[in-house]
Amino acid sequence: MQQYFVKGEAISPVTIEDKDTIKHMFQVMRLAKGDQVVLVFDDGVKRLARVVNEAEYCFELLEDLPDQVELPVEVTIACGFPKGDKLEFLAQKTTELGASQLWAFPADWSVVKWDSKKLVKKVEKLQKIALGAAEQSKRNRVPEVTLFTHQADFLATLDSFDRILIAYEESAKEGERSALVEVLSSLSNGEKILFIFGPEGGLSPDEVAQFERKGGRKVGLGPRIMRAETAPLYALTSVSILRELM
Incomplete structure (x- = not known):
C-alpha cells in the first residue's frame, strides 16, 4: 500500500x-474514490486513509496503525562535504537505514566549496530525495537535511547530543575494534547520537581535536578503510544490529 507524508495535524477529512x-x-x-493509502x-x-473526493484531493482517516519502524535511538549522520553526487546517495541510503538527520559541513579537507545560495538549492534537492526514500522504506518520519555554511556553525551544535562518535581512519589503521x-x-x-565522518581525504587532526574537546570519541569501523559514502552506511547498520536485532 502506498504511503505519503502530509504536513500538519491528523484531522479528518484531509485535503x-x-x-x-x-x-x-x-x-x-491514479487514485480514485474508495482507494486506500497510508x-x-x-x-x-x-x-x-480512504479517498472520498479525488477531484478535491480529499481523504477520510479510518484508523491509526501500530506500525513503528524508527530506530530506538536518534542517529544524526554528519559528513564533510564530499565530491560529486555522494550527498544525494547518502540522503537516500541513510534514510532507508533509519537516520533521523543528515548533516554536512565544510571540512578542512573538503575539495568542493559551496556558497550559501547553492547550499539552499542543494538542501531542497536532498530533502526531496529523503522524502521519497522515507515513503519507500515506510518510515514514520522524514529525516531533516542540514548543510552548514561554516564549520563553526556545525561545531556549535555538538552540545545537543548525548554521544558523539568520530569515525576516524587512523583508529581503524591502528587496529581499534572495540569502541564502536x-x-x-x-x-x-x-538517546541522540552523532556520527561524524570526513570527506574523501578524511578528517584533519585539528578537526578531530576540536570534536574531542566537544566530547567526541574516536571509533574505528572495522579493519578495512571505506569510502566517504560507505562509512555512514556501515555505522547505521551497526546501530540497527546492536540496538534492534540483538
Whole structure:
C-alpha cells in the first residue's frame, strides 16, 4: 500500500495540498474514490486513509496503525562535504537505514566549496530525495537535511547530543575494534547520537581535536578503510544490529 507524508495535524477529512504529492497520488497512481493509502502526519503516526473526493484531493482517516519502524535511538549522520553526487546517495541510503538527520559541513579537507545560495538549492534537492526514500522504506518520519555554511556553525551544535562518535581512519589503521561496539551496546533508548565522518581525504587532526574537546570519541569501523559514502552506511547498520536485532 502506498504511503505519503502530509504536513500538519491528523484531522479528518484531509485535503492534500502539496503539488508533488497530488501528482503522484492522482496522476501516477491514479487514485480514485474508495482507494486506500497510508498517510503519516507530523506526529509520526501512520493512519489508514480512504479517498472520498479525488477531484478535491480529499481523504477520510479510518484508523491509526501500530506500525513503528524508527530506530530506538536518534542517529544524526554528519559528513564533510564530499565530491560529486555522494550527498544525494547518502540522503537516500541513510534514510532507508533509519537516520533521523543528515548533516554536512565544510571540512578542512573538503575539495568542493559551496556558497550559501547553492547550499539552499542543494538542501531542497536532498530533502526531496529523503522524502521519497522515507515513503519507500515506510518510515514514520522524514529525516531533516542540514548543510552548514561554516564549520563553526556545525561545531556549535555538538552540545545537543548525548554521544558523539568520530569515525576516524587512523583508529581503524591502528587496529581499534572495540569502541564502536562498546558505545552502541551501552546506549539507552531515545538517546541522540552523532556520527561524524570526513570527506574523501578524511578528517584533519585539528578537526578531530576540536570534536574531542566537544566530547567526541574516536571509533574505528572495522579493519578495512571505506569510502566517504560507505562509512555512514556501515555505522547505521551497526546501530540497527546492536540496538534492534540483538
